[in-house]
Amino acid sequence: MSDIKPRILPLPRAEWTDDAREVFAFWGEPNAWEEGSKTNIISVMGNHPPLGKAYNAWSKHLLMENTLSTRFLELIILRVAWRVKSFYEWHNHVGYGLNAGLTLEEIAAIRDYPKGGAWSEVDKVVLRSVDELIDDGNLSDATWDTLGKFFDKHQKMHLIFSIGHYVMTSWVLAVMGVQIEGGADQIGFDLKTKSGKIPGKTYKPGETEDWVDTRGY
Incomplete structure (x- = not known):
């Protein structure tokens, strides 16, 4: 923690x-x-x-308006959170990822990529895109061409901007020292909560009537 x-x-x-x-x-x-x-x-x-x-x-x-599916967006955010060690983003998006259909085993495999995980070709190229942009500041031609097999122009643009945005947000959180909210049952990178409970789904703003309550603070 x-x-x-x-x-x-x-x-x-x-x-x-x-x-x-x-x-x-x-x-x-x-x-x-x-x-x-x-x-x-x-x-x-x-x-x-x-x-x-x-x-x-x-x-x-x-x-909320990304042309990428919520599942792909959460793949991106969780991989970014692990790569840049953003506890805040990881904690908040584990629940969003579960709500997008990811399992806890898949979220662990996002963290451990490229080891483990029964990833499809499109999942792999999304995760690889995060790593290449963080490591190299660019995408290889091979990765760009593979993205083109699955995503249209708007989706590829959103993918690049989404990776950059969540890296930037993680920097902001780290530098300004933004803490995880008091009362939240903090989820660590080991996917264990402070209370010992199994992490559950959380909802985006306005997604359900009780979206605030699912956050636990």
Whole structure:
């Protein structure tokens, strides 16, 4: 489990402006305008409302309007989280990945890739794309050509941008010292929770009426 020292704290209530409240309330979290967001990265982004609002809009596009399937997006995010050792992203997206149809065994295989996992050719090329972009800053011609067998132009663009976005987000979380939310049953890279419970599904904003409750904080 992580022990992260915060460098930029959530915006103090005395400094909340309407612009900051827009950042807090963007994702539809109940009472966020009045009470602030319980999501730490959003509370921290309230320190810089113009940046926070732009970040929210861009993040929502990639998370909710991606032309890649949710399953492929979660393959990307979880692989990025492991490669850059982002405890925050790993913790939050294990539940999203389970909701997208991945099993805990598959999530462990994402972490351990290329070892293990009964991956299809398309799964392998998605995971390989993450590794090549992190390691080389580019995709090989062979990987690009293989992507073309399965994805159209828009999907390939989304794949590249999604990898870059989640690497950037992981940097932001690490450098600013954004902590996993208090009360959350933190999921480690070993897929064990702090409480010892088996990780379960969580839902994206607005996906279900009780999407907030599934986060456990």
